[in-house]
Each structure stands twice: as C-alpha cells, then as structure tokens.
Amino acid sequence: MLSVQENFPVEFSDALLAKFAEVVSRYPAGKQKSALLPILHLVQAEYGWLSTDAMDKVAAFLQIKPIEVYEVATFYTMYFLRPQGKYALEVCRTGPCCLVGAERIMKHIEDRLGVREGEVTADGLFSWRGVECLAACGYGPVLQIGPEYTFYENLTEESVDQLIDTLRNKAKEA
Amino acid sequence: MGRKLLLEHINEPGINTFAVYRQKGGYRAVEKALKTMSPDDVVEEVKKSGLRGRGGAGFPTGLKWSFLAKPEGVPRYLVCNADESEPGTFKDRYLMTHIPHALIEGMIVSSYALGAHTSYIYVRGEMMPQIRILEQAIAEAKAAGLLGDNILGTGYNLEIYVQPGGGAYICGEETALLESLEGKRGNPRIKPPFPAIAGLYGCPTVVNNVESIAATVPIINDGGEEYAKIGIERSTGTKLISASGNINKPGVYEIELGVSVEEFIYSDEYCGGITNGKSLKALVAGGSSVPILPANLITKTAAGNSRLMTYESLAEGGFQSGTMLGSGGFIVYDEDQCIVRNTWNFARFYHHESCGQCSPCREGTGWMEKVLHKIEHGHGTMDDIDLLWDIQRKIEGNTICPLGDAAAWPVAAAIRHFRDEFEWHVLNPQESQQRNYGLAHYADPLEPVVQ
Ligand SMILES: Cc1cc2nc3c(=O)[nH]c(=O)nc-3n(C[C@H](O)[C@H](O)[C@H](O)COP(=O)(O)O)c2cc1C
Ligand code: SF4
Ligand code: FES
Numbered sequence: 354m355l356s357v358q359e360n361f362p363v364e365f366s367d368a369l370l371a372k373f374a375e376v377v378s379r380y381p382a383g384k385q386k387s388a389l390l391p392i393l394h395l396v397q398a399e400y401g402w403l404s405t406d407a408m409d410k411v412a413a414f415l416q417i418k419p420i421e422v423y424e425v426a427t428f429y430t431m432y433f434l435r436p437q438g439k440y441a442l443e444v445c446r447t448g449p450c451c452l453v454g455a456e457r458i459m460k461h462i463e464d465r466l467g468v469r470e471g472e473v474t475a476d477g478l479f480s481w482r483g484v485e486c487l488a489a490c491g492y493g494p495v496l497q498i499g500p501e502y503t504f505y506e507n508l509t510e511e512s513v514d515q516l517i518d519t520l521r522n523k524a525k526e527a
Numbered sequence: 528m529g530r531k532l533l534l535e536h537i538n539e540p541g542i543n544t545f546a547v548y549r550q551k552g553g554y555r556a557v558e559k560a561l562k563t564m565s566p567d568d569v570v571e572e573v574k575k576s577g578l579r580g581r582g583g584a585g586f587p588t589g590l591k592w593s594f595l596a597k598p599e600g601v602p603r604y605l606v607c608n609a610d611e612s613e614p615g616t617f618k619d620r621y622l623m624t625h626i627p628h629a630l631i632e633g634m635i636v637s638s639y640a641l642g643a644h645t646s647y648i649y650v651r652g653e654m655m656p657q658i659r660i661l662e663q664a665i666a667e668a669k670a671a672g673l674l675g676d677n678i679l680g681t682g683y684n685l686e687i688y689v690q691p692g693g694g695a696y697i698c699g700e701e702t703a704l705l706e707s708l709e710g711k712r713g714n715p716r717i718k719p720p721f722p723a724i725a726g727l728y729g730c731p732t733v734v735n736n737v738e739s740i741a742a743t744v745p746i747i748n749d750g751g752e753e754y755a756k757i758g759i760e761r762s763t764g765t766k767l768i769s770a771s772g773n774i775n776k777p778g779v780y781e782i783e784l785g786v787s788v789e790e791f792i793y794s795d796e797y798c799g800g801i802t803n804g805k806s807l808k809a810l811v812a813g814g815s816s817v818p819i820l821p822a823n824l825i826t827k828t829a830a831g832n833s834r835l836m837t838y839e840s841l842a843e844g845g846f847q848s849g850t851m852l853g854s855g856g857f858i859v860y861d862e863d864q865c866i867v868r869n870t871w872n873f874a875r876f877y878h879h880e881s882c883g884q885c886s887p888c889r890e891g892t893g894w895m896e897k898v899l900h901k902i903e904h905g906h907g908t909m910d911d912i913d914l915l916w917d918i919q920r921k922i923e924g925n926t927i928c929p930l931g932d933a934a935a936w937p938v939a940a941a942i943r944h945f946r947d948e949f950e951w952h953v954l955n956p957q958e959s960q961q962r963n964y965g966l967a968h969y970a971d972p973l974e975p976v977v978q
Contacts, residue, residue, distance in 0.1 A: 381728065386711075428712040430694035432693060447872065447873075452864060452869075485696065485876055486876070487653055490772075491779065492777070497653060
C-alpha cells in the first residue's frame with residue numbers, strides 16, 4: 354500500500370506545526386508519541402490523505418521511527434493512504450442501518466456517482482465507501498464526510514441526490 | 528414516566544452551554560465533592576449506589592475504583608471510554624452532543640475520587656463534531672474555575688484532554704484503548720496486569736464509559752442510597768438505551784432499570800411499537816455482541832416470567848434462552864428481516880474489526896464470514912451450519928480479549944434459535960434469493976421454545 358507512486362512531497366506550514374505542538378503539550382514529557390493519531394488527523398485534514406512523505410515528516414517531528422507511523426496509519430480505517438475524492442462519502446453498512454435500507458443507499462450512490470466503492474470520480478470530486486457502525490444507528494441510513502465528519506442522517510435516495518448536487522455546486526463556487 | 532437523572536434537562540434550550548447547564552443546577556456535584564467530601568467518601572458513595580459499568584460488561588464502578596493502585600509519587604489516570612462503536616449503540620454520542628457538561632462534571636468528580644490530575648476522554652475519531660463540543664465545554668468549565676489549577680479554591684488541580692481515535696472498534700476494549708492513546712496500534716494487552724495496576728504509560732488507570740462517568744453526578748448530588756432505590760436487585764439506577772431498527776420511534780431513551788421489555792418496545796413513551804404494524808421477529812438487547820433472541824424469548828423468559836430491562840432478567844436462562852443488557856444497544860427486527868443475512872453482516876463486522884493478534888479470532892471470524900456469505904447467497908450445505916457452530920465454539924474463550932467471544936455469540940445464538948431459517952436457505956437456494964423466510968414457529972404469540 355505504501356508505494357513510491359503514492360508519494361507526494363509536503364512541507365508543513367508554520368500554522369500546522371503550531372497545532373502539532375499544542376497537541377504534544379497534552380501529554381507528559383517524553384510521551385509525545387501519544388500525539389500521533391491526532392496529528393495524522395490534522396495532516397489528513399490539510400492534504401486529504403497521508404502520503405509517505407507526510408508520514409515520514411510526522412515521524413521526524415515526533416522523534417519516532419517512520420515504521421511507527423506506517424503501522425498506525427495502516428491499522429486505523431480513517432486514514433487514507435491514497436488520494437480520495439474532494440468529498441469522500443462514507444456510508445454505514447452495519448446491521449442496524451441495513452434494517453432500514455443502507456444497502457439500497459449504497460447501491461444508489463454507486464449508480465449516481467458511476468464509480469465503484471473506493472474509486473474516485475473523473476472530476477476528482479467524489480469517492481465513496483462503506484464503513485462500519487457510526488454510532489448513529491437510530492438515525493440510519495447515515496453517511497459522514499470528512500474532514501469535519503459532518504453526519505447526514507435518515508438518508509433517502511432523494512436526500513442523497515440533493516446532497517450530491519449541493520456538494521457539486523459548492524465545488525463549482527469554490 | 529420513569530425518573531430521568533441524566534437526561535432530565537435534555538429539552539432545555541441551550542443546555543449544551545455552560546450558562547444554562549449551571550443555571551439548571553449543573554456542577555453542584557463538583558462543589559459538593561471537592562468542598563465537603565474526601566476522595567474516599569466519593570468512592571464510598573459510588574459503591575453504595577450499586578452503579579455498574581455502562582460500557583457493556585456491567586462491572587461495579589465503585590469496586591473497580593477501589594482496585595486502583597496508589598503508589599507514592601506515581602501519577603494516576605482516569606480515561607473516559609467514548610469510543611462507542613458497538614453496533615446498535617449511540618447513547619454516548621447523544622449525551623456528548625446534547626449535554627456535554629454532564630460528562631465534564633462527571634469527569635471532575637471521578638478524577639477527584641481517584642486522585643487523578645490529568646484525565647483523557649478518548650472519543651472515536653469519527654465523532655469530530657462531538658470532539659469540538661467537548662473541547663468547548665472544557666474551555667467553558669475552565670474559564671469558570673472548575674478545571675485547571677486550584678479548582679474552586681480547594682487546592683485540587685485537574686486538566687482534561689480530548690483524544691480522537693482513528694477508526695477501530697477494538698479500541699473500545701480498554702487495554703487497546705490505552706495502546707491507542709499511547710500512539711500505537713489498538714492491540715489489546717494480555718491481562719494481568721490490569722489497568723488499575725499498570726494502565727496508561729504503565730501508571731495506575733481507571734477506564735470508564737461515558738455514561739458511567741456521567742452517572743456519578745446524580746449519585747453525588749442525591750447520595751448513593753437514593754440512586755440505589757431506583758431499579759431492581761443489582762440493577763440500580765437509570766440506563767440509557769439506544770433503540771434502533773424497525774420501530775416507530777428510534778432514539779435514545781433513559782429508563783429506570785426494571786421496565787419490561789414489552790413496555791419498552793410497544794409503549795409510546797419509548798419505541799412506540801414495530802413500524803408499519805408488523806410483527807416482532809427478533810431482538811438484540813445489548814449491542815451486536817450479545818445473543819439475538821426470537822420474539823417469544825425476549826418478551827418472556829423460558830420459565831414464563833415477563834422479561835425486564837435489567838442485567839439479571841435479560842440474562843435469565845443463560846445463553847440457552849437468555850441474553851445480556853450489554854451496552855444497551857437495542858436492535859429490533861421485524862418479520863421481513865433475514866436472520867442469516869444479519870448474522871453474515873455482523874460476522875463481517877467482527878472479521879473487519881479483529882486486531883489480528885490471536886489466530887482463533889483472526890482466522891475464525893474470517894471463516895464465519897465466508898461460510899455465512901455462502902449460505903446467504905444460496906451456496907450453503909447442511910454441513911456448513913455445523914461447521915459454523917464448530918468454528919464459533921473454537922473461538923469462544925480462546926482469545927486475548929473478548930472480541931473473539933463477541934464475534935462467536937451472535938453466530939451461536941442465531942443458529943440456536945433460528946436453525947430452521949439457516950436450513951431453509953440451504954434447502955431452497957433459489958427461493959432464498961427472492962424472498963425472506965419471514966416469521967416461523969418462534970414468532971409471537973407462540974409459546975416459548977424450551978430446549
Ligand atoms: C471489543 C470490545 C469493544 C468495546 N467497546 C466499548 C466501547 O465502545 N465503549 C465502552 O465504554 N466500552 C467498551 N468496551 C468495554 C471496555 O473494555 C470497558 O469494559 C469499559 O470501557 C469499562 O467501562 P465501564 O466499567 O464504565 O463500563 C468494549 C469491550 C470490548 C471487548
Ligand atoms: S480476540 Fe481478536 S481483537 Fe481481541 S486481541 Fe485477539 S485478535 Fe485481537
Ligand atoms: S449501524 Fe449504522 S450507525 Fe450503527
């Protein structure tokens with residue numbers, strides 16, 4: 354998964370480095386490795402995914418080995434190791450949501466975007482995937498969109514269409 | 528109407544803000560505990576309350592606190608488990624979203640009781656909005672002198688930090704959570720040592736669920752004995768239940784432990800009955816990890832007693848005919864749902880979430896997923912059903928952490944109670960692709976099947 358093609362050189366801004374330092378200050382001296390997960394979220398929010406170079410630089414910042422970053426980035430499902438769509442739709446696919454139509458919603462998203470799970474649309478705007486229970490089972494079907502992880506609940510085919518249109522327009526304006 | 532202790536003011540506009548929360552009597556427990564009680568008094572009150580851990584295992588909170596080692600010169604930690612990933616469970620998210628100060632107040636009281644000066648709230652990473660809400664609540668409490676140095680002039684210091692996870696169900700297991708909080712993969716630790724002796728950074732640590740910690744607030748305000756008056760037997764107090772599936776009013780409800788399951792499903796105060804007037808087929812009472820029960824066994828026990836929402840009543844009959852209260856993830860299945868498909872879905876979940884450290888769990892969950900996929904898609908044989916039974920038995924009890932059991936139990940219960948549905952899939956491979964099995968002999972209102 355960590356191939357050279359997936360690399361992308363980054364240079365962390367001073368603002369981002371200041372955020373890293375604030376995170377590190379939450380832990381006792383010498384326990385800065387605790388900052389790894391929060392810092393990877395900050396990096397992903399900035400670039401949309403974690404390139405090898407970004408991970409190496411996080412390792413250098415935290416004074417840990419690169420492998421300690423890779424093993425964490427590959428273990429947790431929220432970290433993307435390759436570029437995603439600008440809007441990565443993550444639909445809950447677990448039991449309780451399936452009782453109220455999650456599988457139908459995923460099929461609809463697939464048809465609507467015209468890409469399979471994990472792929473990115475040609476315009477680079479969208480990707481989608483199924484994820485496990487998002488602790489919103491009473492409001493299913495649900496999906497979330499990072500990096501703010503906004504929730505969209507009680508989804509219907511119509512509300513999904515609307516959401517996709519809204520995001521498309523938002524991208525045009527930006 | 529049952530008494531509400533955690534959600535009493537949930538409909539108050541602005542209750543998510545410090546000002547309104549305080550005006551409604553919030554942070555009284557902090558004042559009372561820090562100014563008039565010793566840390567041991569607080570632990571004693573929690574013991575008297577009979578509060579049992581709301582994260583799933585139901586271990587008495589006061590007792591857990593009393594195990595905390597207190598070596599001289601070594602920091603102690605309180606870590607709040609807000610990883611909430613058990614399918615069917617969404618109460619902690621609800622509490623943190625709508626009444627975040629209830630958790631912060633509980634954190635202060637509990638940290639004081641344990642002698643912790645730094646505490647962490649480990650929130651699953653997907654709950655970024657809730658992380659922001661908690662950080663805001665912490666800042667407000669700090670500005671009011673309820674956090675930081677010399678709280679309320681009592682000389683007690685406390686900092687609370689919010690830690691995001693990375694998306695991994697296993698990090699709800701307390702030792703995996705601690706590994707994750709240390710910046711590592713979420714591989715559960717071999718116990719002993721228990722966190723009470725060697726937890727975060729090797730220091731004595733208590734890990735408690737969001738709801739357990741929030742419950743210490745009414746316990747300190749009204750006294751442990753008052754809290755223990757609510758409920759039945761060793762199921763004291765109130766419990767948040769996350770209700771989902773085919774019901775008219777899904778959502779989070781605070782119940783007095785002891786409400787009957789039937790009332791909880793059908794009364795308008797709670798779930799409001801099954802959607803579209805359909806029949807109840809099956810129910811998972813405490814999150815995906817607990818045994819699924821058919822309708823007749825969930826409303827009445829095999830012995831014919833009305834089944835109540837308590838730790839004891841739900842467990843009556845053991846795994847032969849009972850289940851568990853677990854985390855309170857109450858998932859309701861109507862007559863149109865397919866048990867085989869649901870079991871496959873859950874097996875896939877556990878396979879996906881297995882950390883991979885132990886072979887029975889890593890390999891067994893994968894096998895179960897594959898075999899169930901085969902049966903669900905019309906390619907199963909009768910031997911496959913026995914194979915499933917065999918695999919789940921070989922996982923249970925043979926792993927480092929309870930995720931293995933959590934993966935095995937739902938499969939075992941599905942075969943135990945719904946074997947005819949599995950056999951129907953095998954015998955009718957084509958038909959099973961067109962329609963669901965529907966209700967069978969176990970359906971309401973037939974008599975319980977006693978094995
Ligand atoms: C696989 C697994 C997942 C768990 N997930 C959670 C969880 O999301 N939230 C939680 O509070 N406890 C969870 N637990 C239980 C915790 O290990 C621990 O018992 C609990 O946080 C203790 O808090 P309590 O005593 O207040 O319930 C999980 C346990 C296992 C084995
Ligand atoms: S039982 Fe499963 S999740 Fe738990 S430690 Fe073993 S492999 Fe990991
Ligand atoms: S099953 Fe979808 S949010 Fe829980």
